[in-house]
Amino acid sequence: MxxxxxxxxxxxxxxxxxxxxxxxxxxxxxxxxxxxxxxxxxxxxxxxxxxxxxxxxxxxxxxxxxxxxxxxxxxxxxxxxxxxxxxxxxxxxxxxxxxxxxxxxxxxxxxxxALPEIPEVDLSKLKLEKLIVKADDKAVAEALENLAKSAKNFEDKKKGTKAKDGDQVVIDFVGKIDGEAFEGGAGEDYPLEIGSGSFIPGFEEQLVGVKAGDEVAVKVSFPDEYGAKHLAGKEAVFDCTVKAVKGPKPAEIDDELAKQFGAESLEALKGQISERLEAEYAGASRSVMKRALLDELDKMVKFDLPPSLVETEAGQIAHQLWHDENPDHEGHDHPEIKPTEEHKSLAERRVRLGLLLAEIGRKKEVEVTDAEMTQAVMNQARQYPGQERAFFEFVQKNPQMQQQLRAPIFEDKVVDLIVEGAKVTEKEVSKDKLQKAVEALDEI
Missing domain, CATH: 3.30.70.1050 (Trigger factor ribosome-binding domain)
Incomplete structure (x- = not known):
């Protein structure tokens, strides 16, 4: 040979x-x-x-x-x-x-x-800043108010008050098709929040303006794809008796509210909120520091890039940005999208950093474990309720999908490893300053 x-x-x-x-x-x-x-x-x-x-x-x-x-x-x-x-x-x-x-x-x-020869990088020379945000009393109070609104109660409105969007009406109802009551179409003392979308389309809107004591015939059509096949696509009339009209009232911020959310007391709930907020701040701070790290690495290394990788990446960037700018166009039957010099420049950065991180990970023997992959697949499968098993099978048979799930895990592990060896200084800042730093990431 x-x-x-x-x-x-x-x-x-x-x-x-x-x-x-x-x-x-x-x-x-x-x-x-x-x-x-x-x-x-x-x-x-x-x-x-x-x-x-x-x-x-x-x-x-x-x-x-x-x-x-x-x-x-x-x-x-x-x-x-x-x-x-x-x-x-x-x-x-x-x-x-x-x-x-x-x-x-x-x-x-x-x-x-061929993949290029990637130069060694002295990671110990990296200097990074980690933004620290504490969950102050104002942020915790704001979160508590939002919880109270989500746990709202309803109280009777003044007699004769007309129901509006967001109010709750307590009704008795009987549904009929062609004058005959149908199974499962009746209820008594049912509390229905107008605008909640819990009833079939068109039902709740017809209760706007009703008062306690009113009797209303609500005319609707069941959707063609309705779960009960004997009702799908049928026209129905619901004879409703309005027994009460109630307005929303935020729950009191007290121990009872805390128990609704699984905490023993209001103080315990505040502690949980504080931990959750600081975890969110830490995640945002990590994103800001990761961008700073990638910027520094990009300045430290220069090497030849495989043209095919750059071309492919530039095409993907151009395609994604086109769809971001044209959100109503879901398919791919659009004009040819040609990458610009700006797309190519961004592609070169991504390819260069991707190759560098891959090389660092290879030399440091970074691996994605089976448990980490399983967790990633489970997280992704939650986006397809009822089809989780089919999604698992799809991933098992699709090496490209496996790589798509593995790549971000690998990159994050390499980034964490680099951060461990870098000189990191902590800086306490306000929530607003952290928010501005996060927003700036999208502008680059």
Whole structure:
């Protein structure tokens, strides 16, 4: 077998791999000899089938396997001997194509872009600032008020007051289709918040303006996709008696409110809120520090980039930004989107930092554990309620999806490792200042 270099320009590489016909024939004979003792054919005892007949019967298939094995082996040996790591899957083309026949040498052209030599970075020279925000009394009080609003109660309104959006009406109702009551269409003393969307579309809106004591015929149509098939698409009339109209009243901020949210007392609830807020602040602070870290790393290293990676990344950036600017266009039947110089510049930064972090992680032996992958898949599966099992199976069969889930975990682990070795100073700031720093991330 012979491997001849035909191109070595920058990161671009091309080689001609020649597998002599004699080598292939020897490989076929070797595989047939290994299989012969177990082969049975009509008219021959097991293991006694002549080699010539075996070759005629199984030779073409084994020849194809031998060719693939020879080429794969040549590529493996090449990458081990040169130390090259291809940026993308190498392009492999067989010369001769359909004109090739048994007895000819196999000649293959292999081309790829090699990953660049990535320089060492002295991570101990990195200086980072970590923004610290404490959950002050004002922030905790604001969070408590929001909880009280979400746990609102309703109290009777003045007699004769008309119901409005956000009010609660207590009703008795009977639903009928073609004048006949249907199963599951009746209720008594039902508390319905107008605007909650808990009843079928069009129902709640017809109760705006009613008063206690009113009797109202609410006319609606069940949606075509309604869960109960015998009701789907049908027109119905609900005879409603309004028994009370109530207005919302935020819950009192006291121990009872705390118990509604699983805390033993108001003070315990405040402590939980404080911890949650500081965890949110810490997450935002990490995002700000990560951007600063990437900015510093980008200044510290420069190396050649595989053009194909940059081109692919620029295309993805341009495509994503186009859809961000055209949110109503959900499909991909749009005009060709050509990356600009700005897209290319951003792509170069992403590729450079991605390769650098990957190299640091490789040298530091950073790995994504099975448990971390399982957790990532579970988090993603929650976006598809009722289809979690199907999503798990999809991920198991899709290496590309697995890589999409693994990549951010790997990157975060590498970033954490770098931060551990950097000089980090803490700076206490206000919530507003942290918020401005987070908003600035989207402007870059």
């Amino acid at each position: 012979q491997v001849t270099e035909t191109l070595n320009e920058g990161l671009k590489r091309s080689y001609t791999i020649t597998v002599p016909a004699a080598d292939l024939d020897a490989k076929v004979n070797e595989k047939l000899a290994e299989a012969q003792p177990e082969v049975e054919l009509k008219g021959f005892r097991k293991g006694k089938v002549p080699m010539g007949l075996l070759k005629k019967q199984f030779g073409p298939r084994i020849l194809g396997d031998a060719m693939q094995d020879a080429i794969d082996g040549a590529m493996k040996d090449h990458f081990e001997s040169t130390g090259d790591r291809p940026a993308l899957q190498p392009k492999v083309e067989m010369q001769g194509g359909e004109n090739w026949k048994e007895g000819d040498d196999v000649v293959v052209e292999m081309s790829y872009e």
